[in-house]
Amino acid sequence: ARPYAERLIEVVENTPLDDMDLGKAVESLAEWDDDDALWRLGERILKTVKAEELSASSWYIIGAAAINTGHRKEARKAFEYSERQEGFIVPEWLERGLQAARRRKGPPLLGPGLDGRFPYLHFSHFLHFHLLEHMLEAMEKQDAKTVVADMVRRYPFVAGGYRLMLWGSGEDEEVYPMVSMALDALAACGTPGAYAEIRKFAESRFGEDEDRIHAARLLVKAGQHDPAVPFKMWISSREEWGEVMLIEQTIREPEEPPCGPQVMELMEQSFIAAQEGDLDGAIRLLEEAVELEPDCAQAVHNLGAQYINLGEHEKGEALIRRSIEIDPDYLFAYATLAELALLRGDVEASKEYLAHIIQASEVPPLALRQGLRVQVLIGLHEKDLDSSQRALDMLKDLFPDFDQIEDLEQLLDVASLGDALSSLWRKNVHRYRERMLAKPISAEEGLADCLNRISSDHLEGTLRAWRLKRSGRKAQRIARLVEVMTDADILAYYVRSVLDEEARAALRWVLEADGVRPWEEFTARFGDDFDESPYWKWHEPETVPGVLRMSGLLAVGTLDDAPVAVVPRELRPLLRQILAAGE
Incomplete structure (x- = not known):
């Protein structure tokens, strides 16, 4: 069509207005979507033609051409003429055009199209409703690609309708589904021009991230883009350009069991033992499994995971790395290492481990689940x-x-509040702190009683800090924590490897006063967690009091009418020995 369009523009520009059907001329140039050619014609028309001599749609097109080329004053005149005449126009487009043309201050008002322009024609100009009805009826009997391809063969002009459907869909959320529909239809057209429009959209800043990724996938699927070559795409969430690789994955369970039947049975028994809180039993079973089959990557990984749950992080992580040495394609181990790296705050390492899962052509369901x-x-x-x-x-x-x-959804809901918490949220947090400080506490409060002071929901954060199973009733979870926290070896590892020097110094200072210090003096030395989220399940604290309270090593309450910080009674002799050995 290009040679004909170029010839049409030449004829229009060299023909007197009186010798033309102006409405047809305007509409024809609008079909070609040439801003400059349309404005040159529109400028001539605005100088000599009266409002009643053209339809509302023609005046709208001239106004859109004027504002798309930066002629706001002339656009206002054309849009006002359109408002006074009869004819088919999209009311929202005209209203937006009048607002943009009448705007005197501030930045220009963008048009309703996804690209910020003012569209000239609605997609129904090319895709008449009877064609759409015919297409939908045909799709009930044939696949969409066949129907659209046949439609384009019979009515080549409908491809222009799909292009308008794509770019003219606007910013209203209700019409965004039309973007995806238009992309699918253009892909079904299968012409170089259609693919060019899809690429233009994929590499633009317009629309939603999901729609641009969908456009890129269509190009890869049609063989129009090498999947090994990344797309340069606009990432709205980060407001920056980035390279995006599109990888198709097959989710599939391994065809063969990873180990022999005896080892599989031992791993099943260890899983049950761990679920019941018997970590030592789970480890014994897994050690037996690894002894039987030392090259079973899953058994080695599971043994490492249980050592981590027991608090022996270095030994556990070494075993998980060993499982990858045994089987470099054991993807679940990469998901575990990614989570461990994230818990250390090493986001880049976490992403590197996840890349093994993301780039795999086939991935087991459990590895994908943990990776997500x-x-x-x-x-x-x-x-x-x-x-x-x-x-x-x-x-x-x-x-x-x-x-x-559900936990992840709640975590995301809380995070969506952002750093600027609402005044109501802040009041609720402060009220919770005040209630905790006001609860009576004794100078010899035991560990189980200290843990029982916090809610079941917050107790999950403490269980996570000690890498313990979070299932069961509150009393069962507290008993599990007491058993682990009073184990001298596990407690020593936690204090030396998890806590920082400032947190250890805070414990020493409280222990110097027989395990009880005034809260006001504590916060004067080591800071306050008053503005820190108490929801440890979702937000790990960063302040010294927050870390110590979440770990269960410090409790707060009121003693003799004054708020105090208390180290649980059973932990005092253990902590004194551990901290003295570390000096």
């Missing part, structure tokens, strides 16, 4: 909530029965 979970957490860590939401949506679609989805 870590992606949610990485997004939260980086305050990229859109990224977290996309990973969570995929997790919900693929694994709707995953028992951690």
Whole structure:
């Protein structure tokens, strides 16, 4: 069509207005979507033609051409003429045009199209409703690609309708589905021009991230883009350009069991033991499994995971790395290492481990599930909530029965409040702190009683800090914590490897006063956690009092009408010995 369009523009520009059907001329140039050619014609028309001599649609097109080329004053005149005449126009487009043309101050008002321009023609100009009805009826009998391809063969002009449907869909959320429909229709056209429009959209800053990714996928699927070459795409959530790799994955369970039947049985028994809180029993079973089959990557990984749950992080992580040495394609181990790296605050290392899962052509369901979970957490860590939401949506679609989805949703809901917490939220947090400080506490408060002072929901943060199972009733979870925290070896590892020097100094200072210090003096020395989120389940604290309280090593309450900080009674002799050995 290009040679004909160029010839048409030449004829229009060299023909007197009196010798033309002006409405047809305006409409024809609008079909070609040439701003400059349309404005040159529109400028001539505005100088000599009266309002009643053209239809509302023609005047709207001239106004759109004027404002698209920066002629606001002339656009206002054309839009006002359009408002006074009869004819088909999109009311919202005209209203937006009048607002933009009449605007005297501030930045220009963008048009209703996805690209910020004022569209000239509605997609129904090319896709008449009877054609759409015919197409929908045909799709009930044939696949969409066949129907659209046949439609384009019979009516080549409909391809222009799909292009208008894409770019003219606007910013209203209700019409965004039309963007995806238009992209699919253009891909079904299968012409070089259609693919060019899809690429233009994929590499633009317009529309939603999901739609641009969909456009890129269509190009890869049609063989129009090498999947090994990244797309340079605009990432709205970060407001920057980035390289995006599109990788198709197959979710598939391994065809053969990873180990022999005896080892598989031992791993099943160890899982049950761990669920019941018997970590030592789970480890014994897994050590037996590894002794039987030392090259079973899953058994080695599971043994490492249980050592981490027991608090022996270095030994556990070494075993997990060993499982990858045995089987470099054991993807679940990469998900575990990604989570461990994130817990240390090493986001880049976490992403590197996840890349093994993301780039795999085939991935087992459990590895993908854990990988998506870590992606949610990485997004939260980086305050990229859109990224977290996309990973969570995929997790919900693929694994709707995953028992951690609700926790992740709540975590994302809380994070969406942002750093600027509402005054109501802040008041609730402060009220909670005041209630905790006002609860009576004795100078010889035991560990179980200290743990029982916090809610079941907050207790989950303490269980997570000690890498313990979070299931069971509150009393069962407290008993599990007491058993682990009073183990001298586990407690020593936690104090020396998890706590920083300032937190250890705070414990020494409280222990010097027989395990009880006035809260006011404590906060004067080591800071206050008053403005820190008390919801340890979702937000790990960073202040010294917050870390110590979440770990269960410090409790607060009122003693003799004054708030105090208390180290639980059973932990005092153990902590004194551990801290003295570290000096």
